[in-house]
Amino acid sequence: MSRFAIETVGLNHHFGSQAVVKNLSLQVPKGSIYGFLGPNGAGKTTTIKLLLNLLQSPADTVFIFGKELNQNRIASLKQMGSLVEQPAIYAHLTGKENLINRCILLGIDKTKATEMLALVGLTEAANKKAGKYSLGMKQRLGIALALIADPELLLLDEPTNGLDPNGIIEIRNLMMDLTTKHGKTILVSSHLLAEIERTATHVGIINKGELLFQGTIGELQSLSKPSVKIEVDDQATAANILSSNGTEILNEIEGAIHIPYTGKADMGSLNSLLIKNGLTVYSIGTERKDLEHLFLDITSKN
């Protein structure tokens, strides 16, 4: 058995002459929460549609739990639950009826519907028409629909879209529960890194159809080099002193000077140097570029 829940090998997809997915090689390890990141229009939804066989993929490019997707469409789909773009809900049916309909299609026990409603906190709205649900409620119902068959692999396309902070936290906790307690694998797409950096174990960054980074969240963090932030009473003099000392100045913004981090000892000697020259050092410390900026850096490269 493959150790990947999803593996794509040199996957390409075109809409007419426009390449939407280019040579994509995703590797989503089993049991991971894989954050699939990219700006709007990067090809995230197209990729998810390819993974669900909604769009035809070339032979031997998409593997779900080690099995080729086109050859094993039904068997693969049985292991997947999905939420693609806006949740697809029958507006004239109630939340519960939407779930029962899915139970019919999947041939599972209808009592699962009640269970799922409780899981996503929609028990009270069970008999309300789904068309009258708020965006957040629809999103929850969409997640319930994706989870109802208890799939091994979940594909969630921007699942926290339209949810309030509370709802976002709930979904986050639910995702963590599903992977840690139930051994599920989740691929979750987003255009906001901040949204998934706390839950994802692995990250793939896509832009214009190309995969720019793939690895663990730790590997992503290690990409960003730390800097030293120094705050002093006289910034101009400090900058002069530092440059004449041969220190590279990265930038001077918001009343602080940023220089590259080279080690604790260097940081200490720079501190003494400034003080010896009669300056008052308010603060000196390392700073790591946040992932959000890193994400922007990576996606702006191509």
Place this chain on the structure above:
Amino acid sequence: MRSLYISFISEFYKSRKTLAFWAAIILPLVICGLIAFGYYTSSEKILKYNYNGMMLWFQYSSAALGVMGMLILPFYVMFMAFSVNNIEHKNDTWKTLFSQPLNKFSIYAAKYLYAATLLLICIFLFALLTYSTGYLLQALVPKYTFNDYSPAIILSKFYMKLFLASLGILSVQFVLSLIWGDFLKPMGIGFIGTIAGIITANVGWKHAYLIPYSDPTLALKITKASKNARPEDMPIFTQEVWVSLAYGLILFIVGYFILLKRNIK
């Protein structure tokens, strides 16, 4: 087969609260109810004609069949074919439907089959209600001669023909509604088709049977003409019925490929 069955049940479950489903039941109830009411309240006028049993049944059933075959049936078929597909267009649920672990063809076939079933239910109710209200009228107005002739065979044949002759329209409208998510295009084309169908069928254009929209009218017209022969011997599989079935089969297959292509976008 299991995929087909499951999808069919789901189609019923989804649409059981929609107008398309209820119209299949309400339409025959209302139309047959109105005609029966008319025959009850103006019984004296009708009794003056001194129809024999067969003629009375003929007059009585053609009241429903005439309106039905020409206008209401094509419009109901248009609306219903639209509604069965629009449920997915409107809610953007095609993608969900096709990401279920079910055979793609079964999902499509179940939709088509469901539309055909609704039509069958509607037509069956028309036959049943025409038959039962006739005998109800006999009980209410004893002077009527409904008891003198049993219309079971002829009514079944009439309505069977009507059903088969409508499958062509159903398929055309089904495919149009698959392609377009909005109401106006399939409805507009259907409307023009129906008008053209009525005109060509009534002026007796010799190729009218090639237009699916004229087939129901033609199916009924021929039966009217042959009323001098023994009506029970009326053939069901006439030219226009075969044409309708051929349209049905071809467009059923075409529709599947349209749907497959649709999903690629």
